[in-house]
Amino acid sequence: MLFFAIIAVVVVLAPGSGVVAERFFSPQHLWQSLVGSEGEPSVLGAFLLNVKIFMVSEVFILILALIIAVVRGIPGPVFFPFRLVAVAYTDLFRGVPLILVLYMIGFGVPGLGLGFVSYLPDVTYGVISLVLVYSAYVAEVYRAGIESVHESQNAAARSLGLTRWQSLRFVVLPQAIRRVIPPLLNDFIGLQKDTALVSVLGSIEAARAAQIYSASQFNYASYVVAALLFVLITIPLARFTDRLIARDKRRREAGGLA
Amino acid sequence: MSEQPALLLEGVHKSFGENEVLKGIDLRVEPHEVVCLIGASGSGKSTLLRCVNLVEQIDSGRVVVAGEEITAEGVDANRIRRRIGIVYQSFNLFPHMTVLRNITLAPREALGTDRAEAEKDARALLERFGLLDKQEEYPDRLSGGQQQRVAIVRALAMRPHLMLLDEVTSALDPELVAEVLAVIKELAREGMTMLIATHEMGFARDIADRICFLEAGRILEQGKPDRIFTAPEHPRTRQFLARIIEAGRL
Numbered sequence: 057m058l059f060f061a062i063i064a065v066v067v068v069l070a071p072g073s074g075v076v077a078e079r080f081f082s083p084q085h086l087w088q089s090l091v092g093s094e095g096e097p098s099v100l101g102a103f104l105l106n107v108k109i110f111m112v113s114e115v116f117i118l119i120l121a122l123i124i125a126v127v128r129g130i131p132g133p134v135f136f137p138f139r140l141v142a143v144a145y146t147d148l149f150r151g152v153p154l155i156l157v158l159y160m161i162g163f164g165v166p167g168l169g170l171g172f173v174s175y176l177p178d179v180t181y182g183v184i185s186l187v188l189v190y191s192a193y194v195a196e197v198y199r200a201g202i203e204s205v206h207e208s209q210n211a212a213a214r215s216l217g218l219t220r221w222q223s224l225r226f227v228v229l230p231q232a233i234r235r236v237i238p239p240l241l242n243d244f245i246g247l248q249k250d251t252a253l254v255s256v257l258g259s260i261e262a263a264r265a266a267q268i269y270s271a272s273q274f275n276y277a278s279y280v281v282a283a284l285l286f287v288l289i290t291i292p293l294a295r296f297t298d299r300l301i302a303r304d305k306r307r308r309e310a311g312g313l314a
Numbered sequence: 315m316s317e318q319p320a321l322l323l324e325g326v327h328k329s330f331g332e333n334e335v336l337k338g339i340d341l342r343v344e345p346h347e348v349v350c351l352i353g354a355s356g357s358g359k360s361t362l363l364r365c366v367n368l369v370e371q372i373d374s375g376r377v378v379v380a381g382e383e384i385t386a387e388g389v390d391a392n393r394i395r396r397r398i399g400i401v402y403q404s405f406n407l408f409p410h411m412t413v414l415r416n417i418t419l420a421p422r423e424a425l426g427t428d429r430a431e432a433e434k435d436a437r438a439l440l441e442r443f444g445l446l447d448k449q450e451e452y453p454d455r456l457s458g459g460q461q462q463r464v465a466i467v468r469a470l471a472m473r474p475h476l477m478l479l480d481e482v483t484s485a486l487d488p489e490l491v492a493e494v495l496a497v498i499k500e501l502a503r504e505g506m507t508m509l510i511a512t513h514e515m516g517f518a519r520d521i522a523d524r525i526c527f528l529e530a531g532r533i534l535e536q537g538k539p540d541r542i543f544t545a546p547e548h549p550r551t552r553q554f555l556a557r558i559i560e561a562g563r564l
Contacts, residue, residue: 215369216419216472217395218419219392222423226419231409
């Protein structure tokens with residue numbers, strides 16, 4: 057709180073505060089950029105694209121990352137090549153900056169001339185890039201979760217005659233995923249923000265719409281609007297996760313029907 | 315020819331790296347027999363049980379369950395484990411599942427029993443061991459004794475031919491030991507074949523048809539409980555029992 061108070065005081069007392077107030081916080085420009093006008097796209101409308109990109113990517117990331125994490129954990133020499141691929145994947149896509157992946161996928165794949173694969177909408181290449189990069193991170197989160205489940209749980213399941221896969225599916229993964237919900241959410245907040253980078257491929261999402269507005273109106277209020285929209289959607293996500301965690305805890309402690 | 319043994323171990327060896335834990339175990343358990351393994355910690359009791367359940371692979375020798383050599387090449391370990399129940403010291407219930415789901419998981423997924431039937435069986439077992447009111451509870455709401463009884467019921471739900479119990483009371487508070495031992499006695503009375511590793515000498519003497527004394531990976535001595543406890547032949551057995559008596563555990 058004190059931190060925000062100091063920032064506020066600095067901003068208000070700074071010599072240029074009047075100019076900043078006009079350029080960033082003018083109520084008229086805030087509103088106009090939010091809803092859009094004839095010349096400029098609405099930041100709010102464009103933000104819906106961010107939400108869409110986020111929602112679609114999220115589903116694919118959850119699935120792909122889980123596959124990578126599980127493959128990485130399969131024991132036995134026969135599966136060594138699969139494990140190697142999984143490790144190489146995570147190393148590669150965690151290492152390369154997202155914006156470079158976007159350029160390579162967004163401009164590279166269309167250049168390959170691979171039939172319809174090369175003629176997808178820009179947004180699709182954006183989603184593919186996000187999925188590739190974030191799956192590498194999320195796979196590591198899953199893996200940490202899987203490793204946090206004590207080996208005795210797996211031993212108990214296998215002793216009952218369940219197969220390795222059944223043990224993973226019914227005993228290990230449910231416990232692992234429950235434990236990693238908070239770090240998963242953390243990655244998804246990052247994802248939500250990084251949807252803005254898809255604009256480098258030409259898609260008009262919130263950040264790009266804000267840029268268009270500021271370029272034609274010489275006013276930065278559109279950026280403030282875009283920023284607020286990102287914050288607004290993050291907060292419900294955070295509260296939602298808190299509730300999931302609390303519910304799970306309550307259910308286990310209360311026992312029974314919840 | 316006597317009846318086919320429920321369990322037969324011949325020359326079983328098991329090492330962990332340099333450490334040879336089982337140095338040639340020969341053991342025969344008849345159907346409906348209750349055999350208790352006693353001996354100091356590290357004598358190989360738990361490893362022996364884990365080898366029978368194929369959690370550990372033996373290095374040499376063979377293990378035969380009801381006529382089938384389960385340590386032979388190419389035997390499906392999952393199929394064998396479904397016929398052999400094992401209960402561990404640390405319960406290992408699944409914390410994210412209700413008691414009922416803990417018990418029905420393996421029958422449903424490994425045996426393909428349909429849900430209604432699996433739950434009916436599970437409730438019948440829970441009722442028999444006085445746990446029916448706990449069926450919707452999650453494990454961490456139960457006492458240690460209740461959790462261990464649920465773990466036993468979970469193993470029984472697979473209708474095993476043989477039960478292996480590995481120090482099942484060692485993690486319990488003393489006042490909770492009796493309820494678990496009562497369940498095991500009930501099983502013995504019904505004729506369940508059991509191989510039990512235990513430190514509860516009074517219990518072993520009471521329940522076992524035969525006692526095996528393990529020391530450093532070998533069965534040094536075995537026989538009727540009365541004989542083992544009153545007239546042990548081997549000096550190591552005498553020494554072990556003397557220490558137990560000294561500790562007030564017999």
